[in-house]
Amino acid sequence: MSSTTPGPQETATFSMPTPHPDLLHLARSVRRSQRILGSLDGARRSEALRRLAALLETRSERILAANARDLEAAAASNLEKPLLKRLSLDRATLATLRDGALQLAAQPDPLGETIRHTLLDDGLTLRQVRSPLGVLLVIFESRPDVVVQIASLALRAGDGVILKGGSEAQASNRVLVACLRDALASEGLPTDAVALVEGRKAVAELLTMDESIDLVIPRGSGHLVRAIQSSTRIPVLGHADGICHLYLDTGADPAMASRLAVDGKCDYPAACNATETLLVHVGFLPHLPPVAKALVDAGVRLRACQASRSVLEAAGFESQPAADDDWRAEYGDLTLAIRVVDGLDEAVDHIHGYGSAHTEAIVTQNEEVAQAFLRRIDSASVFWNASTRFADGYRYGLGAEVGIATGRIHARGPVGVEGLLTTRWLLAGEGHAAADYGDGLRSFRHRPLPLSETRDSGYQRRETPMPMVTGSRST
Amino acid sequence: MSSTTPGPQETATFSMPTPHPDLLHLARSVRRSQRILGSLDGARRSEALRRLAALLETRSERILAANARDLEAAAASNLEKPLLKRLSLDRATLATLRDGALQLAAQPDPLGETIRHTLLDDGLTLRQVRSPLGVLLVIFESRPDVVVQIASLALRAGDGVILKGGSEAQASNRVLVACLRDALASEGLPTDAVALVEGRKAVAELLTMDESIDLVIPRGSGHLVRAIQSSTRIPVLGHADGICHLYLDTGADPAMASRLAVDGKCDYPAACNATETLLVHVGFLPHLPPVAKALVDAGVRLRACQASRSVLEAAGFESQPAADDDWRAEYGDLTLAIRVVDGLDEAVDHIHGYGSAHTEAIVTQNEEVAQAFLRRIDSASVFWNASTRFADGYRYGLGAEVGIATGRIHARGPVGVEGLLTTRWLLAGEGHAAADYGDGLRSFRHRPLPLSETRDSGYQRRETPMPMVTGSRST
Numbered sequence: 002m003s004s005t006t007p008g009p010q011e012t013a014t015f016s017m018p019t020p021h022p023d024l025l026h027l028a029r030s031v032r033r034s035q036r037i038l039g040s041l042d043g044a045r046r047s048e049a050l051r052r053l054a055a056l057l058e059t060r061s062e063r064i065l066a067a068n069a070r071d072l073e074a075a076a077a078s079n080l081e082k083p084l085l086k087r088l089s090l091d092r093a094t095l096a097t098l099r100d101g102a103l104q105l106a107a108q109p110d111p112l113g114e115t116i117r118h119t120l121l122d123d124g125l126t127l128r129q130v131r132s133p134l135g136v137l138l139v140i141f142e143s144r145p146d147v148v149v150q151i152a153s154l155a156l157r158a159g160d161g162v163i164l165k166g167g168s169e170a171q172a173s174n175r176v177l178v179a180c181l182r183d184a185l186a187s188e189g190l191p192t193d194a195v196a197l198v199e200g201r202k203a204v205a206e207l208l209t210m211d212e213s214i215d216l217v218i219p220r221g222s223g224h225l226v227r228a229i230q231s232s233t234r235i236p237v238l239g240h241a242d243g244i245c246h247l248y249l250d251t252g253a254d255p256a257m258a259s260r261l262a263v264d265g266k267c268d269y270p271a272a273c274n275a276t277e278t279l280l281v282h283v284g285f286l287p288h289l290p291p292v293a294k295a296l297v298d299a300g301v302r303l304r305a306c307q308a309s310r311s312v313l314e315a316a317g318f319e320s321q322p323a324a325d326d327d328w329r330a331e332y333g334d335l336t337l338a339i340r341v342v343d344g345l346d347e348a349v350d351h352i353h354g355y356g357s358a359h360t361e362a363i364v365t366q367n368e369e370v371a372q373a374f375l376r377r378i379d380s381a382s383v384f385w386n387a388s389t390r391f392a393d394g395y396r397y398g399l400g401a402e403v404g405i406a407t408g409r410i411h412a413r414g415p416v417g418v419e420g421l422l423t424t425r426w427l428l429a430g431e432g433h434a435a436a437d438y439g440d441g442l443r444s445f446r447h448r449p450l451p452l453s454e455t456r457d458s459g460y461q462r463r464e465t466p467m468p469m470v471t472g473s474r475s476t
Numbered sequence: 477m478s479s480t481t482p483g484p485q486e487t488a489t490f491s492m493p494t495p496h497p498d499l500l501h502l503a504r505s506v507r508r509s510q511r512i513l514g515s516l517d518g519a520r521r522s523e524a525l526r527r528l529a530a531l532l533e534t535r536s537e538r539i540l541a542a543n544a545r546d547l548e549a550a551a552a553s554n555l556e557k558p559l560l561k562r563l564s565l566d567r568a569t570l571a572t573l574r575d576g577a578l579q580l581a582a583q584p585d586p587l588g589e590t591i592r593h594t595l596l597d598d599g600l601t602l603r604q605v606r607s608p609l610g611v612l613l614v615i616f617e618s619r620p621d622v623v624v625q626i627a628s629l630a631l632r633a634g635d636g637v638i639l640k641g642g643s644e645a646q647a648s649n650r651v652l653v654a655c656l657r658d659a660l661a662s663e664g665l666p667t668d669a670v671a672l673v674e675g676r677k678a679v680a681e682l683l684t685m686d687e688s689i690d691l692v693i694p695r696g697s698g699h700l701v702r703a704i705q706s707s708t709r710i711p712v713l714g715h716a717d718g719i720c721h722l723y724l725d726t727g728a729d730p731a732m733a734s735r736l737a738v739d740g741k742c743d744y745p746a747a748c749n750a751t752e753t754l755l756v757h758v759g760f761l762p763h764l765p766p767v768a769k770a771l772v773d774a775g776v777r778l779r780a781c782q783a784s785r786s787v788l789e790a791a792g793f794e795s796q797p798a799a800d801d802d803w804r805a806e807y808g809d810l811t812l813a814i815r816v817v818d819g820l821d822e823a824v825d826h827i828h829g830y831g832s833a834h835t836e837a838i839v840t841q842n843e844e845v846a847q848a849f850l851r852r853i854d855s856a857s858v859f860w861n862a863s864t865r866f867a868d869g870y871r872y873g874l875g876a877e878v879g880i881a882t883g884r885i886h887a888r889g890p891v892g893v894e895g896l897l898t899t900r901w902l903l904a905g906e907g908h909a910a911a912d913y914g915d916g917l918r919s920f921r922h923r924p925l926p927l928s929e930t931r932d933s934g935y936q937r938r939e940t941p942m943p944m945v946t947g948s949r950s951t
Contacts, residue, residue, distance in 0.1 A: 387905030430862030
């Protein structure tokens with residue numbers, strides 16, 4: 002939007018420039034539109050989601066043609082292969098996006114849902130209700146599907162969204178954002194709740210706008226996420242690294258250990274939830290060779306500590322010596338680090354010292370050890386006898402996923418629509434003044450009330466007429 | 477800790493220095509201790525809270541003597557009166573702190589509580605459980621009671637806490653922190669989960685340590701909060717401003733309007749939830765003079781827009797003309813701004829344009845207007861026919877209060893112990909591999925399970941024996 006000129010080259014952090022007035026204006030317009038969107042009836046936002054699904058169908062030729070233009074330009078400019086793959090849209094992707102929008106349309110509106118309901122005193126009732134988070138800034142590379150995926154979630158949550166795509170996906174992004182804005186317009190909803198911003202220069206400017214933007218959602222490389230995290234005071238939802246561990250306890254079933262090591266490493270090695278380091282209890286060492294065999298058969302290269310190398314070598318398996326850097330590596334390919342530990346304490350210390358707090362798993366038949374692992378590991382996801390690859394919003398049953406957060410604030414682990422919501426506290430009284438409570442004329446009752454009638458978008462209907470509170474001092 | 481020399485003078489932001497190695501060491505020790513504290517049985521943390529309450533009793537003479545030394549030094553150095561008042565401890569304050577610790581000890585342990593429970597597939601069960609947030613940095617001025625109040629909450633939540641107090645409360649803070657650490661030690665809990673840091677220089681260094689500190693909680697002036705917010709990438713829980721509005725709709729009961737205006741302004745004018753601006757529907761103007769009378773009788777000075785001034789003047793009430801700055805003023809005293817609006821839209825726009833998103837209230841007998849106000853106002857607390865002064869953790873029934881947050885991320889409004897917690901996702905399987913689901917060999921069931929057995933600190937006991945999953949591809 003503010004500029005379509007890409008910056009000279011990638012840098013580790015973004016500088017803190019003064020935002021262009023056009024960009025400030027755009028962000029304020031998104032905020033204003035979001036406040037309208039979030040205060041309207043949920044049925045209209047559902048209808049807009051259905052309308053979006055329909056547009057993705059009727060405009061599919063136009064969308065695919067735009068994507069073909071992007072792909073052509075990208076191929077000509079020698080875009081890296083993984084980015085090229087993620088740039089591509091096809092009919093199956095469009096169908097998945099349509100299904101996602103329809104599923105969200107069918108979900109009950111989260112806004113106005115009461116999550117806490119308390120009678121403070123006669124006639125004085127407090128509700129904590131789910132409310133839109135506000136304005137999201139989504140920064141992504143390639144992946145035009147992200148436009149529809151996150152904007153659909155934002156629409157369900159009543160949030161505004163500023164989409165900052167890469168120039169490689171410009172044509173695709175534009176036609177998809179037009180679908181979103183037209184879907185809003187067709188239901189009389191404010192179109193500016195969704196805005197597309199282009200140009201690398203805009204990123205640094207947007208990251209300074211903490212008055213207008215509530216949450217940044219980066220979808221891209223660890224490099225991109227780290228650069229954003231170190232360049233803004235706006236909270237960032239996501240993860241820079243996915244250094245996931247699988248700990249084979251001495252009580253592990255050897256066949257299960259092989260199975261989960263292979264699945265964790267090989268199912269999708271580039272995924273953030275792929276296993277990067279195998280921690281092996283010294284008591285499990287005799288069973289390491291069959292695990293190594295399964296891994297090597299699956300094409301995995303091993304980088305091992307001295308103790309595990311001796312065992313591997315004796316059993317005839319090749320490995321490279323692992324250095325300290327290996328414990329911090331997110332290989333993203335068929336390389337796996339192996340380290341021997343003398344028990345749970347050392348495994349926990351290794352994970353806290355080198356890990357990224359994303360996902361760690363233990364394999365053991367010993368319930369007591371498993372329980373201690375689950376209790377002690379301070380990561381977003383902690384598994385017992387299951388592959389690290391299960392850390393995923395879809396697999397967790399959250400429906401659509403915004404991303405996986407490794408921070409501790411707000412949302413943690415796979416994040417669905419709940420991560421795009423906040424709460425407000427709504428209090429309805431009958432003229433209640435605080436001074437009466439200080440004077441001891443009245444005291445609080447603090448009685449929990451049922452969470453029923455949870456779906457109106459504001460407050461509860463009053464059940465009693467409205468007498469004035471007696472015992473007033475102030476009037 | 478790192479230095480006890482106060483900096484030369486107050487500045488609007490803190491610079492970003494390299495932390496002193498001692499301070500880094502201290503923060504890492506808090507993190508390590510917190511992880512132990514948070515993974516231990518809740519009963520031991522309850523016992524430590526009871527022990528703390530006992531120490532506050534048995535050491536009360538020592539605490540009050542230390543406080544007397546601080547007060548003496550503060551009086552000699554001409555500390556400002558409000559700070560002096562907030563520096564003072566007495567037996568009543570100590571009794572309140574003891575009661576608070578005992579109440580927290582009696583509460584069920586929040587850690588390990590299941591808030592989501594899903595059967596992903598046969599033998600594969602997911603729980604989202606409450607977990608400690610991590611390490612808190614509390615920065616406060618005067619108020620030695622904050623030490624006990626927040627550390628008690630942190631202990632309940634399994635969090636570590638770095639307390640950075642002011643030099644004016646040094647003696648009091650030291651004796652109180654000793655009580656906390658001794659209470660931890662007496663239960664065999666890691667004492668370094670609570671640490672006291674002294675010296676202004678340390679603040680800037682601590683604010684750079686986003687690896688070791690998860691949340692900053694400033695307790696002090698808006699000036700302090702703003703300086704901290706603009707100097708750190710660590711999330712800050714709190715509010716810089718409390719510019720609260722009371723909107724008198726044309727459908728307001730005039731007596732209730734007077735009552736709530738006087739209570740909102742006069743009950744405690746220095747509080748963040750005091751009413752600062754009265755918005756008056758043009759249709760309510762005929763009823764403004766009696767409201768003004770109640771306010772003036774209570775000692776309030778009025779600063780009014782032109783339209784309201786005319787009405788006030790005609791009725792014989794003095795007022796000063798209000799300028800744009802008045803709509804952004806947190807007076808903190810018996811001054812009140814008054815502005816006439818032509819209806820709900822203008823009231824909402826004024827609040828979103830000038831407010832601090834803390835607390836706003838409407839007075840009206842018109843349910844439809846009230847509902848629209850509650851739905852549309854994007855503030856942490858929104859009230860109908862109640863004083864803005866009710867925005868408070870104690871009044872909301874949250875028990876102790878960490879502070880009032882005006883941000884939208886993580887916690888919003890009055891924050892109790894829930895704001896000091898995060899969640900983790902615990903998955904227990906029987907050797908489940910992700911590849912089986914991609915291959916269509918298995919599909920997810922995603923069946924919600926009851927939240928019962930919610931208090932164990934880790935995972936659920938398995939109800940079935942542990943057969944291997946069949947249909948495996950990877951082994």
